[in-house]
Amino acid sequence: MAGGVERALRRRIKSIQSTKKITRAMELIAASRIVRAQQRVLAARPYIEQLTAVIANLSSAGAGLTHPLLETRESIGSVGFVTITADRGLCGGYNANMHRLTERAVAREKAAGRDYRLIAVGRKGNNFFRYRNYRIDGSFAGFSETPTYEDARAIAADLMAKYESGEIDQAQLIYTRFLSLGSQRATERQLLPLDPKAITETVREEDAGSADAYEFEPSPDEILAELLPRYVEARIFGALLEAAASEQVARQRAMKAATDNANDLIKNLDRVANRARQEMITTEIMEIVGGAEGMAQATAASHDN
């Protein structure tokens, strides 16, 4: 019977509708989390700004900016990459962008005859790089949506240990920058060695100290040795928070697209199903009319006899 086509279509519509409910719910959840993630990004800014200002003031007040973390090594044998991905999927191209950027960066270093070390942050990145047979030297996951400072500290400790032991001579941070609600950008930035010029340049006018003679307790070099690791941690923490906010935005956008697609699908399938139903009714009427006519003819014929 023709009714089978319609029933199959209605079943598909129902299944799309329940998928739509899920994507719609995820969209709303992501949207509500964006606000919180954004607030965390903003809340973390004063700390890194003040920390940067202290380093800049330290240098302008005459502390020689000399520290292993600040020195560019003469030959670079191996480059470390910290790639920040999400723990979960269903966020559009968010993770794929990170994978692509990292693969390209690794290929670039290989072409330059350098080795690489991969520190994968986030479950998705870990799975991807393991599947692609990259060597993973550091693995962190389980906090992509709500990273804490402790998480950043663990990553920084691993990275700085590799840097100090000479396992890597340079470190790049690959993450999604959260520029605004409407704009996030996949970015690669140098993390180690720290660039003293970049540090002093980012200081805002009002935070910059005069060249007054500072008092130091303990000595400037000892303070610097304490400050720089904290600075690296804070940079990583900032990147984790921005990545978390970007992830929520990406997920919200992807789920909105999925919901819209489901709506379109339902509309089209509904039309097809209605047409199928209409066709079935028409056929049935035709059959009845045909049958009635046949009967009428048969009766007329018998009367003629």
Added chain:
Amino acid sequence: MSLEVALVSPERILYTGEADMVVCRTPEGEIAFLTGHAPFVGTLEIAPVRVILTDGAEVKAAVHGGFVEVRDNKVSVLSDVAELPIQIDTARAQLALEKAERDCAESGGADCEQAIRRAKLRIAVAESK
């Protein structure tokens, strides 16, 4: 004239506002800042930071290492781990202290001594509120 104080951790700003005096501890010892203090940069020990407000009230925070910068009557305390008394879970700190003391008795080492100092600081700050 009063001091402009900012107590900042990476996760949030714990306190900002006016104050008469800020007391904290650097490796060299306790140091207090009043208005007109010379520019100063120092590292902080695991110790309480006390902010005496203009109305005589006191804000205390458990600061587990960090930095203090003073200039132009502005005091910035930066710490990667800093807590106000209301944020401290005394029961948890007590447990941590007992665990750290056991660890110290068994193996010793700098790590557990640090842990003891952290836990003691938390308890001291929480109780003094």
